[in-house]
Amino acid sequence: MKKEAEALKTQIEAARKAACDTDMASAASGVAPAPRVQLKTRRTLKGHLAKIYAMHWSTDNKLMVSASQDGKLLIWDSHSGNKVNAVPLKSSWVMTCAYAPSGNLVASGGLDNMCTVYNLKTPVIKTVKELDAHTGYLSCARFLSDTEILTSSGDTTCALWDLETGKQKTVFLNHVGDCMCLALSPDMNSFVSGACDSLAKLWDIRDGQCKQTFQGHTSDINAISFYPSGNAIITGSDDCTCKMYDLRADQEVIGYQDAALNSGVTSLALSVSGRLVFAGYDDFNCNIWDSLKGEKVGVLSGHDNRVSCTGVPVDGMCVCTGSWDSFLKIWN
Amino acid sequence: MSSKMQSSNNIAQARRTVQQLRLEANIERIKVSKASADLMHYCSEHAKYDPLLMGIPASENPFKDKKPCTIL
Numbered sequence: 001m002k003k004e005a006e007a008l009k010t011q012i013e014a015a016r017k018a019a020c021d022t023d024m025a026s027a028a029s030g031v032a033p034a035p036r037v038q039l040k041t042r043r044t045l046k047g048h049l050a051k052i053y054a055m056h057w058s059t060d061n062k063l064m065v066s067a068s069q070d071g072k073l074l075i076w077d078s079h080s081g082n083k084v085n086a087v088p089l090k091s092s093w094v095m096t097c098a099y100a101p102s103g104n105l106v107a108s109g110g111l112d113n114m115c116t117v118y119n120l121k122t123p124v125i126k127t128v129k130e131l132d133a134h135t136g137y138l139s140c141a142r143f144l145s146d147t148e149i150l151t152s153s154g155d156t157t158c159a160l161w162d163l164e165t166g167k168q169k170t171v172f173l174n175h176v177g178d179c180m181c182l183a184l185s186p187d188m189n190s191f192v193s194g195a196c197d198s199l200a201k202l203w204d205i206r207d208g209q210c211k212q213t214f215q216g217h218t219s220d221i222n223a224i225s226f227y228p229s230g231n232a233i234i235t236g237s238d239d240c241t242c243k244m245y246d247l248r249a250d251q252e253v254i255g256y257q258d259a260a261l262n263s264g265v266t267s268l269a270l271s272v273s274g275r276l277v278f279a280g281y282d283d284f285n286c287n288i289w290d291s292l293k294g295e296k297v298g299v300l301s302g303h304d305n306r307v308s309c310t311g312v313p314v315d316g317m318c319v320c321t322g323s324w325d326s327f328l329k330i331w332n
Numbered sequence: 333m334s335s336k337m338q339s340s341n342n343i344a345q346a347r348r349t350v351q352q353l354r355l356e357a358n359i360e361r362i363k364v365s366k367a368s369a370d371l372m373h374y375c376s377e378h379a380k381y382d383p384l385l386m387g388i389p390a391s392e393n394p395f396k397d398k399k400p401c402t403i404l
Binding site: 001002004005008009011012015016018019020021022023024027028031034035037039042043062078079174209210211212213227228229231232246248249250251253271272273274275276291292312315316317318319330332 | 343346347349350352353354355356357359360361362363364365366367368369370371372374375376377378379381382383384385387388393394395396397
């Protein structure tokens with residue numbers, strides 16, 4: 001069977017090579033370069049007392065949630081810069097947070113191995129569920145709706161949970177390293193995960209199957225995002241590079257790297273057209289890449305420590321960066 | 333675990349790996365030139381709706397610094 005596995009791997013490589021008649025950078029050589037992107041800090045959100053590990057925009061383009069190891073989730077009104085809510089966490093070792101599309105719920109999780117879901121709309125914020133089944137840390141969570149949430153874990157699995165029963169509906173098994181991040185497809189039928197096995201995997205949410213595996217990175221994948229068309233994904237890794245993989249060509253089509261950059265990528269977010277990739281790095285900066293040409297077109301400097309999270313709201317009006325320096329900054 | 337159980341676990345694992353590889357090997361792949369063209373097309377179609385790419389006029393920027401009001 002080992003021989004069969006090797007033969008299949010060779011077959012996959014050959015099929016990918018046959019489809020590889022060019023690369024994105026060459027194909028995009030005729031495209032006008034993206035303008036030099038110079039964004040200003042419009043808001044600096046101060047309130048957390050320790051490293052910020054995650055942030056997520058609400059679909060209303062105004063509110064956002066951030067998570068810090070000071071043991072709090074803070075809900076911010078990004079327009080006024082004011083804090084709207086504070087949710088004290090049972091465990092301060094938080095690694096992720098998420099805002100439900102409805103705006104009714106937020107979730108958090110981390111070294112407690114659990115995903116805790118809170119209702120923001122009750123007179124006092126209540127814990128509505130503690131999702132407890134992972135045997136490793138919770139690295140990422142994303143709501144599909146008020147009744148379903150996807151999680152990725154250091155136990156190498158991802159899971160789809162029913163929020164009414166609090167139980168796992170589907171467990172996604174295939175990674176051999178800690179799962180570090182996940183991203184939902186625009187059509188919500190699939191998601192991609194990135195892991196410490198340096199692979200990104202595409203999963204069908206309903207049948208639980210791993211459909212495709214993307215190689216190329218040489219270290220942990222910490223960040224992953226869908227291209228807005230749904231046909232490609234972008235990954236960011238400890239190997240200091242980002243890569244775009246096209247789902248239909250089943251391979252890497254362009255890489256975003258620079259010999260001068262030797263810090264790992266912690267987070268990434270795309271502008272609404274997909275043209276700009278905002279990637280947060282360990283070196284305290286967020287670099288802006290032209291997704292088609294692979295060139296660096298700007299940088300967001302201002303944090304005094306690692307940029308740990310980035311996010312662009314649905315209307316694309318700004319980009320938010322969160323850092324170990326305990327501040328969030330809004331740029332446009 | 334007896335060595336017999338261990339080897340049957342390894343066989344089960346190997347079988348799963350082969351099944352997964354078979355699944356992944358059998359997908360349809362399009363050419364990178366077509367994939368790139370489609371991505372470029374999407375970008376150009378949506379560029380005009382991308383505030384971070386196009387720039388945001390101050391009057392429409394919800395994050396523009398508010399000037400302090402003086403009451404006369």
